[in-house]
Amino acid sequence: MDRRALLKQALVTGAGLAAGSALTPFPALAESIDALEHPAEAPPRSLLARTMRGVPFERHETVRFAIVGTGLRGRSVLSELLAIDGVQIVALADIVPEKAARAVRMCVEAGQAEPALYTNGERDYERLVERDDIDFVYTATPWEWHTPVMLAAMRAGKHCATECPTGITLRDLWALVDASERSRRHCLQLENCNYGYNEMLVNRLVHDGVLGEIQSGAAAYIHDLRTILFENRDEGLWRRDWHTRINGNLYPTHGLGPVAWYMDIHAGDAFDYLVSMSTEERGLSLHRAATVPDRTDPKWNERYITGDLNTTLIRTKRGRTIHLAHDVSSPRPYSRLNHVSGTKGTFEDYPPRIYVEGKSAGHRWGSLDDFKATHEDPLWTNIGEMARRKGGHGGMDFVMMWRLVQCLREGFAPDFDVYDAAAWSAPLPLSQMSVARGSRPMQFPDFTRGEWSKARA
Numbered sequence: 186m187d188r189r190a191l192l193k194q195a196l197v198t199g200a201g202l203a204a205g206s207a208l209t210p211f212p213a214l215a216e217s218i219d220a221l222e223h224p225a226e227a228p229p230r231s232l233l234a235r236t237m238r239g240v241p242f243e244r245h246e247t248v249r250f251a252i253v254g255t256g257l258r259g260r261s262v263l264s265e266l267l268a269i270d271g272v273q274i275v276a277l278a279d280i281v282p283e284k285a286a287r288a289v290r291m292c293v294e295a296g297q298a299e300p301a302l303y304t305n306g307e308r309d310y311e312r313l314v315e316r317d318d319i320d321f322v323y324t325a326t327p328w329e330w331h332t333p334v335m336l337a338a339m340r341a342g343k344h345c346a347t348e349c350p351t352g353i354t355l356r357d358l359w360a361l362v363d364a365s366e367r368s369r370r371h372c373l374q375l376e377n378c379n380y381g382y383n384e385m386l387v388n389r390l391v392h393d394g395v396l397g398e399i400q401s402g403a404a405a406y407i408h409d410l411r412t413i414l415f416e417n418r419d420e421g422l423w424r425r426d427w428h429t430r431i432n433g434n435l436y437p438t439h440g441l442g443p444v445a446w447y448m449d450i451h452a453g454d455a456f457d458y459l460v461s462m463s464t465e466e467r468g469l470s471l472h473r474a475a476t477v478p479d480r481t482d483p484k485w486n487e488r489y490i491t492g493d494l495n496t497t498l499i500r501t502k503r504g505r506t507i508h509l510a511h512d513v514s515s516p517r518p519y520s521r522l523n524h525v526s527g528t529k530g531t532f533e534d535y536p537p538r539i540y541v542e543g544k545s546a547g548h549r550w551g552s553l554d555d556f557k558a559t560h561e562d563p564l565w566t567n568i569g570e571m572a573r574r575k576g577g578h579g580g581m582d583f584v585m586m587w588r589l590v591q592c593l594r595e596g597f598a599p600d601f602d603v604y605d606a607a608a609w610s611a612p613l614p615l616s617q618m619s620v621a622r623g624s625r626p627m628q629f630p631d632f633t634r635g636e637w638s639k640a641r642a
């Protein structure tokens with residue numbers, strides 16, 4: 186037997202035994218995969234694991250949440266949760282006690298009991314997840330903590346969700362799939378952009394066949410973050426560091442999540458492979474030169490390697506193509522591109538415009554407003570007014586959290602699952618690998634292990 190066959194056998198037998206122990210770390214299985222050498226290879230499913238596709242939540246009359254990371258995003262999502270019926274905030278964790286204290290004040294001002302605090306260092310979330318009064322753990326920490334927090338939550342029997350990206354490496358992503366399948370707990374990436382007004386309307390247009398057979402799409406995170414990245418607070422404390430570590434697409438999911446829904450990824454299609462290339466890095470270096478005059482500032486010890494623009498092309502198993510872009514260091518207006526084209530028409534966002542053959546005037550864009558009466562998503566029709574009043578990012582954050590709470594209270598399956606979380610974040614490591622290899626095609630792992638071709642339950 187060669188080395189890999191031996192490894193596989195050890196994994197199958199070892200994983201089955203290990204699953205019996207609550208103390209066994211879940212990543213054991215995925216740790217053994219050489220992600221760089223064999224990015225497409227699925228580890229064998231351990232004996233106790235079963236698919237999490239379409240698995241409903243148990244019903245909760247009140248959903249008891251814990252939040253790890255009460256910075257800008259954590260507190261923004263907290264404010265959405267506090268406006269939703271049937272939610273209790275039980276516990277909060279942050280390494281900066283003042284940030285957690287601000288979140289506590291928000292809970293008390295909203296009429297909730299004071300949540301318990303976990304502010305005793307980077308791993309205090311491990312104590313938090315052991316509480317027996319938590320249903321759902323949400324993490325809005327810096328990126329390197331997303332996977333460890335969710336693995337700990339699932340080990341302790343809690344459903345969990347993260348901000349984007351879900352994980353940094355293929356090993357992270359497989360570890361989460363494995364942990365979710367073994368613990369029977371959901372592990373989600375809360376992709377707010379899937380709940381944007383335009384995205385939900387366009388998703389209905391696509392599924393009503395208005396654009397015909399879908400052939401291509403485009404997705405992006407184009408957001409000039411230069412000022413934020415150089416601040417001495419909040420994301421400026423940790424996010425710039427990733428620009429010294431990875432050359433690729435650091436933040437694929439905001440654009441890709443909605444396009445994945447348009448293309449029925451994991452409901453009849455799947456990402457197959459990608460090729461990726463990056464420009465040179467200029468933006469952060471120029472910004473530092475312009476805004477950090479003191480050459481003894483530690484920022485001058487940093488060497489940025491993320492190309493200003495990363496361009497990735499994904500081909501799906503059914504032959505669709507997706508143009509995926511990332512640029513956070515150039516002077517450009519915000520865009521997620523959000524394009525989708527089919528045999529009968531095309532939609533492009535920023536600004537929104539649509540062309541439908543036979544309906545639109547020849548070669549000229551029409552207005553998406555013409556489809557609001559017929560294709561607005563019922564979630565927006567029902568709670569849109571409140572979402573716009575209460576919620577961040579034009580209301581989509583509120584719609585997303587309201588829908589998650591609805592699924593938990595009613596005992597529905599969530600709208601997305603651990604396989605979506607893994608596949609939507611996989612372009613981060615895969616683009617890095619492709620760029621490093623002169624744009625060589627990199628195969629996506631099949632996190633669903635073949636179930637992508639079936640309709641969702």
Ligand SMILES: NC(=O)c1ccc[n+]([C@@H]2O[C@H](COP(=O)([O-])OP(=O)(O)OC[C@H]3O[C@@H](n4cnc5c(N)ncnc54)[C@H](O)[C@@H]3O)[C@@H](O)[C@H]2O)c1
Pocket residue numbers: 253254255256257258259278279280281284306307308309310325326327328330348349350377418419420578
């Ligand atoms: N979906 C969106 O629209 C959106 C918007 C902004 C940020 N984000 C994501 O949200 C996450 C947080 O971003 P942010 O803007 O709130 O950053 P932030 O720096 O304001 O907040 C991060 C918080 O995590 C805390 N923290 C760090 N390590 C911790 C640990 N080990 N345990 C507990 N707390 C820890 C920090 O003290 C800080 O309060 C990131 O993943 C970011 O990409 C998503």
